[in-house]
Amino acid sequence: MNLLGMRHPGADxxxxxxxxxxxxxxxxxxxxxxxxxxxxxQWITTAAFLVIVISALFGPNNTGQDFGMAFTWxxxxxxxxxxxxxxxxxxxxxxxLTWLMDWVQKAVGVRLSVPxxxxxxxxxxxxxxxxxxxxxxxxxxxxxxxxxxxYLLLALLVVVIFFGAFFERRTFCRYVxxxxxxxxxxxxxxxxxxxxxxxxxxxCPTQGCYRGTERAPGCPxxxxxxxxxxxxxxxxxxxxxKNCPRDAIRxxxxxxxxxxWDIRQPRLPDAVLAGTVMGVVLVEQVxxxxxxxxxxxxxxxxxxxxxxxxxxxxxxxxxxxFVAAPLVGLALxxxxxxxxxxxxSRAEVLQNxxxxxxxxxxxxxxxxxxxxxxxxxxxxxxxxxxxxxMVGRFPGSSPAAWxxxxxxxxxxxxxxxxxxxxxxxVGYRLARWQARRAPWAAYLPHGLLLLALLxxxxxxxxxxxxxxG
Amino acid sequence: xxxxxxxxxxxxxxxxxxxxxxxxxxxxxxxxxxxxxxxETGAYQLATExxxxxxxxxxxxxxxxxxxxxxxxxxxxACLAAVPLFVSVEDALDPTPAGGIDLGVxxxxxxxxxxxxxxxxxxxxxxxxxxxxxxxTAGRVNxxxxxxxxxxxxxxxxxxxxxxTAILILFVLLVVAILSTAACLRRRLRPDAAAS
Numbered sequence: 001m002n003l004l005g006m007r008h009p010g011a012d013x014x015x016x017x018x019x020x021x022x023x024x025x026x027x028x029x030x031x032x033x034x035x036x037x038x039x040x041x042q043w044i045t046t047a048a049f050l051v052i053v054i055s056a057l058f059g060p061n062n063t064g065q066d067f068g069m070a071f072t073w074x075x076x077x078x079x080x081x082x083x084x085x086x087x088x089x090x091x092x093x094x095x096x097l098t099w100l101m102d103w104v105q106k107a108v109g110v111r112l113s114v115p116x117x118x119x120x121x122x123x124x125x126x127x128x129x130x131x132x133x134x135x136x137x138x139x140x141x142x143x144x145x146x147x148x149x150x151y152l153l154l155a156l157l158v159v160v161i162f163f164g165a166f167f168e169r170r171t172f173c174r175y176v177x178x179x180x181x182x183x184x185x186x187x188x189x190x191x192x193x194x195x196x197x198x199x200x201x202x203x204c205p206t207q208g209c210y211r212g213t214e215r216a217p218g219c220p221x222x223x224x225x226x227x228x229x230x231x232x233x234x235x236x237x238x239x240x241x242k243n244c245p246r247d248a249i250r251x252x253x254x255x256x257x258x259x260x261w262d263i264r265q266p267r268l269p270d271a272v273l274a275g276t277v278m279g280v281v282l283v284e285q286v287x288x289x290x291x292x293x294x295x296x297x298x299x300x301x302x303x304x305x306x307x308x309x310x311x312x313x314x315x316x317x318x319x320x321x322f323v324a325a326p327l328v329g330l331a332l333x334x335x336x337x338x339x340x341x342x343x344x345s346r347a348e349v350l351q352n353x354x355x356x357x358x359x360x361x362x363x364x365x366x367x368x369x370x371x372x373x374x375x376x377x378x379x380x381x382x383x384x385x386x387x388x389x390m391v392g393r394f395p396g397s398s399p400a401a402w403x404x405x406x407x408x409x410x411x412x413x414x415x416x417x418x419x420x421x422x423x424x425x426v427g428y429r430l431a432r433w434q435a436r437r438a439p440w441a442a443y444l445p446h447g448l449l450l451l452a453l454l455x456x457x458x459x460x461x462x463x464x465x466x467x468x469g
Numbered sequence: 470x471x472x473x474x475x476x477x478x479x480x481x482x483x484x485x486x487x488x489x490x491x492x493x494x495x496x497x498x499x500x501x502x503x504x505x506x507x508x509e510t511g512a513y514q515l516a517t518e519x520x521x522x523x524x525x526x527x528x529x530x531x532x533x534x535x536x537x538x539x540x541x542x543x544x545x546x547a548c549l550a551a552v553p554l555f556v557s558v559e560d561a562l563d564p565t566p567a568g569g570i571d572l573g574v575x576x577x578x579x580x581x582x583x584x585x586x587x588x589x590x591x592x593x594x595x596x597x598x599x600x601x602x603x604x605x606t607a608g609r610v611n612x613x614x615x616x617x618x619x620x621x622x623x624x625x626x627x628x629x630x631x632x633x634t635a636i637l638i639l640f641v642l643l644v645v646a647i648l649s650t651a652a653c654l655r656r657r658l659r660p661d662a663a664a665s
Contacts, residue, residue, distance in 0.1 A: 057637075061525050061629035065608030108651040110658060147632055154640045161644055165651035394609055 021193060021252035028251050032238035035215075041094035049096035049153075055390060056150035066146045067386040073143045074380035078372030080179070084186035085256060085365060088193070092173060092183060092235035097160045098220070101172060104164035111168040114175065114222075122175035123269030127276050129178035134280050135319055138287060139312040170220040174233065182277045182368070184232035185270065185361045189257045189422070193231045194240075200248035201226040208243030216242040225249050230259055232270070257422040260358045261429040268350065271357020275330050278364040278453060279323035285371050285460045286322070290467055326453060330357060333445035340441035355434050356446045359427035363450060366419020367457045370412040374464070377403045377411070409465045416461065420454040513537050513545070513619040517612075523627045525607040531600040533590055535616040541596020542616070548584035549600040550613045587615075 031037050048071075055068030063069050083091050092098065105111065118125065142148050163172035173180060196209075209225035212218030216239040219225070223233055225240045225248075241249050286292055299314045300307025307314045334352035338344045378401035388394065401408075427446045428439075435442035518532035531549065535542040584590075590598030604610065607629040614621045 057632040059629075060608035060627075062606045062608040104648070104651075108648055108655055110651050110654045146629070150632060151636055154636065158640065158643045158647070162647050165647050166654075389608065 021195070021254035021258075024192075024251035024253055029241065032236075032241040032251070035242075037238050038093045039099075042096065042099040045094050046096040046099055053150060053153050053157075056146045056153065059146060059390065061146045063144055063146075064382045065386055065389050067383070067390040069143075069146045069149060070380070070383045070386040072149065074375050075383055078376040078380070081182065081186055081365060081368040081372055084183055085190045085369065086192075087236070088187045088190045088231050089183050089233075089235045090192075092180070093237040095173075097156065098170060098173060098235075100157070101160050101164035101170060102220070104161050105169075108165055109168075110166050112166055114167060114171050118171065118175040123181075123267070123273065125176060126178060126181040126184075127269065127273045129176065130181045130273075131276060131280065131319065131323060133178050134284070135316060138315055138319075169218070169222060170235075173235065174221045181273050182364075185274055185277060186365050186368075187231045187234075188259050188358070189361050189365055190231060190259075191253055191256050192236070193252050193254055193259065194225075194234045194236060194249065195228060195252055196225045196244075196248045197250075198226055198248075200246045204246065206243070206245055208245060209240035209249065212239070213243045218243070257362050257426055260361060260426045262433070263355065263358050263430065264433075266351070266354035266358065268354045268357075271330065271354045271360075272327060274357045274360040274364055275326035276323050278326040278360055278367065280319075281364055281367040281371060282325075282456055282460060283319055283322035285367075285464065289460065289463050291463070326360065326449075329449045329452065330360070330446075333449040336445040337435075337442045340444065341435050341438055352434065352442075355430050356427060359423050359430055359446060359450060360453065362422030362426060363416075363419045363453055363457070366415050366422070369419075370415040370457070370461060373411055373415065374408055377401065377408045378405065405465050405468050409461070412461045413458070416454065416457050420450065423450045423454075513542055513616050515614055515616060515619055515621040517614060517621065517623055519612075519623070519625060523604060523625055525604050525627055525629045528601060528603045531602055531612070531614075532593075533598045533600065533614045533616065533621075535596045535598065535619075541594075543592065543596060545616045546584065547590030547598035547600075547614070547616045548587040549590065549602065550587040550615075551602065551604065552611045552613065587613075590616075 052068035052072055055066055056072075059066040059068060063073070080091060136152075137143060140148055142152055159176070160172055163170075163176065177183075204226075206213060207224070208215075208218070210218045210223070219240055220237060221233050221235055223240075225244070228234060236251070286295070295318060296307045296311070296314055299317055300310065303310070303314065303317065305313065330353055331349075334349050334356060335344065337356070338349050338352050381402050424447060427450060428443055431439040431443035431446070514536045516534040516536075518534075520529050520531075523529050533547055533549075535545055535547060588600050588602060590600050593599040598616075600614075604627045607627045610625055610627050612623045612625055614623070
């Protein structure tokens with residue numbers, strides 16, 4: 001126990017120091033051990049996925065009247081970042097694509113080892129795919145077109161079936177899935193972790209958490225439970241809990257962002273992804289503002305092209321700019337931070353960059369959640385109407401939003417404030433570790449960067465309120 | 470001349486579809502289109518002729534007849550606005566190009582001051598006005614025809630083109646190719662697993 005009444009997992013069993021956490025109630029462990037978990041959830045999500053695919057391909061091509069479109073883009077997609085904060089990568093455990101992948105693997109799986117390219121560059125590939133999907137979404141107007149959304153889902157199915165058929169376990173989830181990028185970062189900042197009590201793992205006769213037993217397959221994302229030190233990869237599928245002969249693995253609840261406070265082995269791809277997500281979150285919102293039109297036209301002039309004819313090019317340039325901005329800011333802050341500490345070398349600046357990149361995660365998450373809440377609390381009002389339309393009943397009125405923009409605005413601001421507080425605190429904790437002699441000097445440039453990113457988010461949210469009334 | 474041809478084509482299409490002009494004010498539906506018109510308001514009697522099917526992304530010509538006391542009325546500002554029965558908030562908040570609802574209203578005709586944020590009707594005969602519309606939405610849509618202060622709203626279904634057959638076939642072929650290749654490889658590389 002610490003002063004806050006929370007415990008270190010494994011503290012009573014001689015384990016290493018991990019973020020402060022409380023054990024989840026016994027019923028959660030019982031649920032994870034159940035043979036119905038996560039299959040029951042997967043059946044539900046698979047059924048919903050089928051309805052969405054069929055609706056997107058064959059329903060009315062109208063965002064408001066197509067149930068698949070309305071549900072996908074105004075409920076599921078907005079709830080996703082929030083779910084990573086609240087329950088880690090639980091979504092990955094119940095994702096219909098993982099169910100399909102497992103099924104294909106059982107039926108025809110060759111189970112080849114993960115290609116070296118993926119193992120070495122997986123995080124970079126995920127970050128690149130995340131940006132690519134953002135690009136395709138905007139330039140192909142995916143979220144406004146049912147058929148294109150349907151085609152995207154079919155393409156995704158082909159890729160998932162390919163990975164399930166040829167590669168072992170869930171190679172796709174671990175090394176390719178574009179959602180896995182922000183899922184990993186957000187889950188690090190989330191409130192749930194799966195950890196072992198290491199003392200119980202000594203001389204484990206089975207290592208069933210990794211190898212699998214007759215009760216369940218081994219970890220689908222290649223984790224060896226005693227080695228798990230973060231929540232970036234674990235999908236909370238419960239296989240290791242089912243397989244553990246010593247009841248050493250359990251879920252712990254923890255303070256949001258606490259995992260980020262004590263990052264000791266920062267990885268460059270994680271930091272780059274954090275900045276990338278921040279940039280994507282911003283550009284996704286700026287696209288909706290009037291500001292976007294002069295931005296597009298100015299970029300077109302600079303490139304000497306008609307910005308509307310060459311919109312894919314113009315958008316690509318702007319997207320690259322938005323993604324690069326937080327990263328350049330982080331690089332500058334890292335350089336200044338090291339300069340203030342009096343030790344500037346390439347390696348140290350990179351280390352600083354990688355470390356303080358984690359401080360961006362809470363703010364990126366908050367920006368994403370705030371933007372998502374806007375969709376959820378306003379646009380998802382069409383979902384029940386679209387469902388009725390799907391079954392042939394047409395209510396006679398146009399649905400307004402669940403909440404007026406003026407009511408959503410304070411919620412968004414609160415979320416952003418919490419995210420900013422989280423980021424600033426994470427930065428402070430990292431500075432104390434990174435530069436013990438002069439933490440405030442190391443922290444100052446990164447604190448300023450976080451405030452600048454907060455200001456950008458506040459500008460976007462308040463401008464959106466102003467423009468939409 | 471071109472306009473007349475278009476109108477003639479639309480009339481022919483309406484006739485071939487077995488349609489007759491929908492009489493406003495009686496709550497009748499447009500020929501060949503599910504949905505119903507709402508009673509008109511104002512001094513004119515309005516009637517529409519709509520094609521049997523309206524598809525997203527395809528240009529259609531809609532006809533409006535304007536009469537008063539049984540006589541055709543010319544030189545009136547006839548306009549068409551299209552609003553889905555229920556719209557996503559995204560559509561409703563979209564600032565471009567037609568007053569918040571991006572339904573494919575032709576921006577050039579919308580530029581006519583008499584029809585702000587709506588399609589202007591082109592006179593094509595005594596008391597007859599033609600509207601060229603390319604819907605970029607699908608589903609149930611309210612078509613609001615106005616002539617002067619008179620309004621007639623007709624509910625229509627805008628259908629969507631089916632998914633591309635080529636893409637669906639490609640999808641099936643890819644899945645079959647992947648699964649069969651994997652099954653063959655598994656028999657060679659892991660005969661024990663294939664047997665079980």
